[in-house]
Amino acid sequence: MKLASRIRSLLGGNKSQLVVKMDEVPEKYKPLVKKIVAGSPIWGSHQTIQFPDGFVLKGGRDESRIDMLDLPLDLSGASVLDIGCNIGALALECKKRNASKVVGLDQKRNLVECAGEIADIFNYDIEY
Secondary structure, three states: OOHHHHHHHHHOOOOOOOOOOHHHOOHHHHHHHHHHHHHOOOOOOOOOEEOOOOOEEOOOOOOOHHHHHOOOOOOEOOEEEEEOOOOOHHHHHHHHOOEOEEEEEOOOHHHHHHHHHHHHHHOOOOEO
């Protein structure tokens, strides 16, 4: 797939909701999940995050946008700017792949704050 097609595919499509059953969310993550949903009640988050302890916060999309990007397995030495970072799934993945510097930006301040909390859980140095 050409890069332009990938970008259109990533930006387009139906908006999706984060579907959460709060009784399935571990107590320590409930405040964070509530903030994510409260900050964007119509959309929530399309991103899926698997936390270090195994809890998976499943986003509303079936396909993985990260897989669609075909990122190199090793980003050592790379700097990454994640524009429209939402709750930070791409930023987390880039840090996991050893990017030296990762910065995430989003117009929804609440989601940026949530992304920062998630990065702290992973103990990743990501700027939001």
